[in-house]
Amino acid sequence: MSRHEGLTRRLLLGGALAGATAATLPFAPAVRAADDGLSGLPARPPTSGPERTHRLTLVAAERDAHILGPGRPASRVWSFARQGEPIFPILRAQVGDRISARLENRLPQHTSIHWHGVRVPNGMDGVPYVTQPPVQPGETFEYGIPLEDTGTYFLHPHCDESGQTGRGLMAILVVEGDAPPGYADSDLVLAVKDWRLADDGTYLPFDTKDGAGRAGTFGTVRGTNGQAGPMRAAVPTGGIVRLRVLNLDPTRILQLGVEGAAAALIATDGHALQPVSLDGLTDGVWRLGPAMRADLLVQAPARAGETLRIMDYGSAEPWLAAELTAAGPRIRQDAFEPRPLYAAQIPRVTDLGAAERLSFTFGASSGADAAAEIAAGLPAGDPLAKVLLDTLCVRDTSLWAINKTPWPAGPNAVLPPPLGTLAAGRPYIAEWINTTPHPHPIHLHGHTFEVLSYSRQAGMPRHLADTVIINPRERVEVAFLAAPGDWMLHCHIVEHLEYGMMGYLRVA
Numbered sequence: 001m002s003r004h005e006g007l008t009r010r011l012l013l014g015g016a017l018a019g020a021t022a023a024t025l026p027f028a029p030a031v032r033a034a035d036d037g038l039s040g041l042p043a044r045p046p047t048s049g050p051e052r053t054h055r056l057t058l059v060a061a062e063r064d065a066h067i068l069g070p071g072r073p074a075s076r077v078w079s080f081a082r083q084g085e086p087i088f089p090i091l092r093a094q095v096g097d098r099i100s101a102r103l104e105n106r107l108p109q110h111t112s113i114h115w116h117g118v119r120v121p122n123g124m125d126g127v128p129y130v131t132q133p134p135v136q137p138g139e140t141f142e143y144g145i146p147l148e149d150t151g152t153y154f155l156h157p158h159c160d161e162s163g164q165t166g167r168g169l170m171a172i173l174v175v176e177g178d179a180p181p182g183y184a185d186s187d188l189v190l191a192v193k194d195w196r197l198a199d200d201g202t203y204l205p206f207d208t209k210d211g212a213g214r215a216g217t218f219g220t221v222r223g224t225n226g227q228a229g230p231m232r233a234a235v236p237t238g239g240i241v242r243l244r245v246l247n248l249d250p251t252r253i254l255q256l257g258v259e260g261a262a263a264a265l266i267a268t269d270g271h272a273l274q275p276v277s278l279d280g281l282t283d284g285v286w287r288l289g290p291a292m293r294a295d296l297l298v299q300a301p302a303r304a305g306e307t308l309r310i311m312d313y314g315s316a317e318p319w320l321a322a323e324l325t326a327a328g329p330r331i332r333q334d335a336f337e338p339r340p341l342y343a344a345q346i347p348r349v350t351d352l353g354a355a356e357r358l359s360f361t362f363g364a365s366s367g368a369d370a371a372a373e374i375a376a377g378l379p380a381g382d383p384l385a386k387v388l389l390d391t392l393c394v395r396d397t398s399l400w401a402i403n404k405t406p407w408p409a410g411p412n413a414v415l416p417p418p419l420g421t422l423a424a425g426r427p428y429i430a431e432w433i434n435t436t437p438h439p440h441p442i443h444l445h446g447h448t449f450e451v452l453s454y455s456r457q458a459g460m461p462r463h464l465a466d467t468v469i470i471n472p473r474e475r476v477e478v479a480f481l482a483a484p485g486d487w488m489l490h491c492h493i494v495e496h497l498e499y500g501m502m503g504y505l506r507v508a
């Protein structure tokens with residue numbers, strides 16, 4: 001039955017999308033997101049208890065892992081986890097805590113850690129050449145990360161991302177404190193990532209010109225939590241389950257839906273919104289691009305042995321991402337009424353009318369002209385003016401650009417000037433326009449923004465995000481208060497950023 005349901009839903013979904021495309025003119029006026037999405041959320045009580053510092057050593061090293069499954073050939077992964085532990089370690093902390101992490105690089109190339117979605121001081125943002133020197137093989141780097149916000153985040157490197165994250169170099173960070181005790185009976189992490197593996201466990205090329213110039217290169221083996229295949233877990237019968245879904249794939253845009261249970265979206269990129277029934281969303285799915293996270297709340301089936309399924313309707317065939325099986329005596333009798341999480345304590349733009357407006361176009365690289373435009377780099381007096389980028393941070397050619405300016409390519413590339421200069425503490429509304437035929441999940445470092453409007457995605461709730469999908473020929477508006485530093489702005493389809501769709505904003 002689930003399969004039938006899934007196919008029906010997907011066929012309906014395909015029809016609805018096709019209709020919307022045909023009926024909508026390019027760059028239609030923005031449609032405001034329902035603005036009650038963020039209002040009326042309960043406030044987080046002040047944190048009690050001592051603030052703790054989590055002292056960690058994150059050793060980036062190569063090791064064997066049986067991604068393809070037991071009895072199948074092993075693969076060489078790059079991971080922060082020790083041999084035998086899950087490839088993606090899960091760090092859990094309380095809001096108000098601090099992470100003091102030493103990165104130790106035992107890989108054959110330089111690396112760094114970007115704390116995706118976490119509001120960090122600029123020097124801790126983990127972007128080689130822009131916010132820190134690359135951490136060369138054998139070197140270490142100390143990260144001091146204040147955890148001011150609750151939520152679900154992850155860690156990843158920021159040069160040769162396709163090769164390093166393609167081999168698994170990521171970790172998950174859960175910052176607790178956004179819900180009262182007893183909010184959920186079970187709190188599970190579902191990290192979706194495909195692998196570019198051949199049958200013998202070796203890697204296929206992580207980037208291809210064909211993929212990089214289109215929707216990206218897809219994995220050959222679908223996986224969850226560092227293994228091939230769906231996640232399977234037991235949950236208490238009738239219990240409330242919080243599922244933290246992370247899209248750690250470099251390419252794939254998931255269309256999350258749930259079968260066998262009612263489900264609500266309770267947080268986007270880690271931050272609360274008024275619970276939205278998945279069935280109430282367009283097509284009954286929440287789309288999750290690379291690097292995006294969504295927290296779902298579901299109620300486990302009322303009878304032991306029954307299952308609920310988390311599906312990805314975005315692939316050619318609906319794909320089972322997770323199967324949760326009710327086990328043990330029924331622990332709740334009440335009807336499913338998802339409660340909101342505590343409101344995020346992100347500084348928000350209170351007066352949109354006073355915000356300065358910015359406009360960025362995400363498009364194809366116009367080649368030689370754009371390359372010439374950035375060849376000059378930063379003014380000579382800039383502290384970053386003489387920074388030469390290496391081949392792990394640039395590709396041999398650029399295919400994509402922001403405001404017609406691609407991230408530099410080729411040998412002797414210098415750090416380009418910023419895409420824009422903003423004033424620290426000032427409110428901004430950025431209009432992000434996608435002129436290409438592919439969707440782009442656009443990520444701004446160091447900020448959590450409010451997604452105000454979409455021109456081609458109807459029925460979206462107002463929500464907070466650090467990464468937002470912009471559909472082909474769509475215009476999306478986001479609002480944020482600028483935080484000081486040089487912050488990357490890029491597509492999170494990893495090949496798109498590596499082939500040019502990346503730049504940075506300077507907030508002074």
Ligand SMILES: [Cu+2]
Binds near residue numbers: 439440492496497
């Ligand atoms: Cu993209």
